[in-house]
Amino acid sequence: MKLAILGPLSRNYEEIRLLEEATKYFDGVSYFPIPQVVVELEGEEFKISHKNKNLLDYDVILPRMPRSYKTFGTTLLHFLSKAGKPLPIEPWAVTASHNKFLTLTLLREAGIPVPGxxxxxxxxxxxxxxxxxxxxxxxxxxxxxxxxxxxxxxxxxxxxxxxxxxxxxxxxxxxxxFVPPGNEDIRAYVIGGKVVASMKRVAKEDERRANIGMGGEGHVYELTAEEKHLALKSAKIVGTKICGVDIMPGPEGPVVIETNVNAQFKGIEKATKKNIAGNILKFLSGV
Ligand SMILES: Nc1ncnc2c1ncn2[C@@H]1O[C@H](COP(=O)(O)OP(=O)(O)O)[C@@H](O)[C@H]1O
Ligand SMILES: [Mg+2]
Missing domain, CATH: 3.30.1490.20 (ATP-grasp fold, A domain)
Incomplete structure (x- = not known):
């Protein structure tokens, strides 16, 4: 089976790790940088090409869709879906997950606790x-x-x-x-209907945002049954089988604050020693 990764131009830690692990599960792997692909719908031609390669020739496609490509990326996924390609991320999930308000609207509608x-x-x-x-x-x-x-x-x-x-x-x-205590959150990494890793992130001193990129520290954390249920349900509701779910341990029970369709995993791999990239590829290969 051949895999194509459709992702940003500059390969970050995540894309590099995915390419590395892909060789263990697939016979061939190609990288399609989103800003360098052309979509063609002309006469008999129906393709998404980069150099001489057509994305439609690949068995499995893994989209990595940063916010900056959400419009173009959603269009590409719609096109791939119409061509009959199974996708781990629904085309509309890119729009839904990058739009924080839309995410909370969908989650709330499904009965998931979210902040007002x-x-x-x-x-x-x-x-x-x-x-x-x-x-x-x-x-x-x-x-x-x-x-x-x-x-x-x-x-x-x-x-x-x-x-x-x-x-x-x-x-x-x-x-x-504001969900108190407010300087920590929980990140659950969901792949194919399973939580493969979870951590608590604690904001650095004098900071309320717990993001690793903001200096937050990740610690191994075992989800409660309720948090696990919320993480799995949230990923499903927002239409992605690969999802980073952010949960805050509020005083009246956990609330989901956002879902990430393009979740980074450098921090969680480091904190939990779990192989997120490997788990994504394993899931995609159906092993
Ligand atoms: N409602 C909230 N109450 C308290 N802290 C919050 C709330 N929403 C977000 N935060 C803090 O800000 C951080 C970033 O918020 P989040 O909505 O996940 O945005 P981002 O996409 O930038 O990660 C969270 O990890 C958390 O520490
Ligand atoms: Mg977040």
Whole structure:
């Protein structure tokens, strides 16, 4: 069986590890950099090509879809799906998972506990929300990752000034309830209906965001039965079989704060000594 990885131009730790592990499970592996592919739908031609290779000639396709490629990437996945290629990530999952508000909407609809959240474009319409929310509140960009785009306001005054700045860039703003204690979260890595690794991330001193990229520290953590159930259900709801689920241990029980369709795994491989790349390839090869 031949595998193609459809991913970003610059190969990060994840793409390098996946290519490395792929040779153990597949007879051949090619890398298709998303910005260098051409989609062709002309007469008899129906292909996604990069140099002389056609993505449709591969048995298994692994998409790695960063936020910057969400529109083009979703289109590529729709095209592949129409061509009958089984995908570990549903085409719509790229849109759903990169949009934090849409993610929470889908999860909430499925009965998964999520923090109370609001979305608006203008500060003027958020006046009542900002008046009634308990502080601190969490402000988020609709599209953000690795902690960039998540802000905390300890008072209405701070919230207003942050939202004013966002409004200047015409960015929608998410106003979310703060889940205490607020400086730690849980990352569950779901592959093919199983949690293959989980860790607790603790934010560094003077920081509330627990992301590893923000200096957070990952520690091995065994999920409770409830957290495991939430992680598996969340991945399913957002349409991806390879998913990083972020959970916060709230005072009234765990809440899911986001799902990651393109979850990095350097931090979790290091913290848990689990082979995430190998697990992804193993799952894709059907072994
Ligand atoms: N509602 C919340 N209450 C408290 N802390 C939060 C909340 N939402 C996010 N955080 C903190 O900010 C971090 C990043 O938030 P997240 O929504 O996962 O965005 P990103 O995509 O940037 O990782 C989380 O890991 C957590 O530490
Ligand atoms: Mg996160």
């Amino acid at each position: 959240t609001h979305l608006a474009l203008k500060r003027a319409v958020l006046e009542d929300v900002l008046e009634s929310m308990p502080y601190p509140v969490v402000l988020k960009l609709l599209y953000g990752s690795m902690g960039v785009g998540v802000m905390f306001a300890d008072s209405k005054q701070s919230a207003v000034s942050i939202i004013d700045a966002m409004q200047r860039f015409n960015e929608p703003v998410i106003v979310e309830r």
